[in-house]
Amino acid sequence: MNHSALTPVFTALRVGLHALVLGLACYVLVRACISVASTGRWVPEGVVIGVCVLFVATYAAAGPLRSRRRGTFRLLWLAALTVEWVVLAALTPDATFLVFPLFFLALHLLPVPWSVVAVGVLTLVAILLFGWHSGWTAGGILGPLIGAAVAVAIGLGYRALFREAQERERLIRDLMETREQLAASERQAGTLGERERLARELHDTVAQGLSSIQLLLHAAERSTTDPAALDALRLARETAATDLAETRRFIRELSPPALDERSLPAALARLAEQTTRASGVRVSVRVSGEPTPLPMPVETALLRAAQGSLANVVQHACAASAGLTLSYMEDAVTLDVVDDGHGFDTGGSEDGAGHPGSFGLRAMRERAAALGGEVVIESAPGRGTAVAVTLPIGGAS
Incomplete structure (x- = not known):
């Protein structure tokens, strides 16, 4: 999207999403490293660290998030992140919270209503994994549900805002093109108007005057008997006729081409x-x-x-x-x-x-x-x- 008044809003949302993913992933990594340091065990904490690093690396290849490309690549990228999150959340309850950025990714990349269905499925999986690790509690159920509801509201609002921004850009682009076309039309109309004015002036003054002169000289030719004067009158009439033809050529060139x-x-x-x-x-x-x-x-x-x-x-x-x-x-x-x-x-x-x-x-x-x-x-x-x-x-x- 080109720069507009809403560009900072979309930039802030993207930066916030990146920060959320990175922050939650760092939380899972730090917790796993502390567990390794205190217990000396690399299973399953080492696996948690490896899968978490893989999750962050996969997310770093966020081409669809930036370019909004359509097609299979987008779905495969989101599916890979989801599988990695499920494995990570099955290993440690700390990774359950990574479902929240997945909500926004699903809402951003999938069409409605499939995006809402995906959020519902992710919410159910998060509740089941959290209950499996920590037991069934009201917080473990209500937390993902409330987070999913907030994510759906924000995601759909983002979609509406994005469509509004695209429509505004399209209207601005059309307005700029129309203004350029109007300016070009006005310049062309001004040029044609001046050409038409000059053609009218030449027709009404020079052409009419030369035509009158030609008629007068022709009448004088018929009334004179002096050979020298007759030759001079004939030469003057032919000169006037030549100039009249040249003037009419100018008038034709100044007139609109389509009226030739x-x-x-x-x-x-x-x-x-x-x-x-x-x-x-x-x-x-x-x-x-x-x-x-x-x-x-x-x-x-x-x-x-x-x-x-x-x-x-x-x-x-x-x-x-x-x-x-x-x-x-x-x-x-x-x-x-x-x-x-x-x-x-x-x-x-x-x-x-x-x-x-x-x-x-x-x-x-x-x-x-x-x-x-x-x-x-x-x-x-x-x-x-x-x-x-x-x-x-x-x-x-």
Whole structure:
């Protein structure tokens, strides 16, 4: 897990578990060494020392505890520790207390409910071994039971806290990625906006002026009879025509690449084909009404709306198909993007605030509002999503 505000908590829990294992193992070793020193016998105290050292060595290979690896290795590691503890606890009652860290290991490494079952089995074995060594007492029964209950409560709490931390990290990671994507989109939108502004300025000033000059020179050619003046007028008209063609080339280069076809329906058809080929989502395009030339800002806004909506369909909707409908009306144009995905709950909000791609939807709404239009979003869980972008034609020249 990456560093977060909960990292110190998990670190403290792991260090506490290690300290508990080491402390209890040292207690068993010290007691066995004292018994050897006082009695001079190496059986069974020597065996206790050997098994205890083996237990600590096995625990030191705690790869699953740190990396949380799944599979057979984890189970074998826990099973080896359990067998070694049973042998150790059968030799000396001092080792019975090592069952407490085994509780936490079982709760940490095994899935629920098997972890709780394992704790119950370990508790029963601990009670039986302690009773075999020291006789049946209330403390010998209640002690392991209370320890098991506390361990289960702490272990399940740790699991919940760990899942919460993972979910928080995932949300933070998604937020950072979304913020980076939004920043990149804003930079791209700013660059495209400036390019579009320059293209409009060139079209409305330089290109129109050169076109007018060309027409005036052509009219002057028809009204003059002086050969020298006629040659000069013809040269001036051809120069104006060359400059006009160069200016129009600049305008095409500054316009959105997807609109190079000089037709919004053609650009949408190419976008649908690219989306289908790249994602497998079947995208169809339908044009309603009589296609008419649109102002460049309107065409660009509709194209960006189609790109953003299809990106949301591919990334979030889990849809099999989507449809683009471009409707030309008398004073407005509408783009409808409808998919058959799983939809989402708008929560009574038409801006799609609950949708994973709500940043893109918000940018789409702001672009439409800047042109005097609106964006309407309709969706429900299991019923797909429909995005309608309506822009006026007359007010966005």
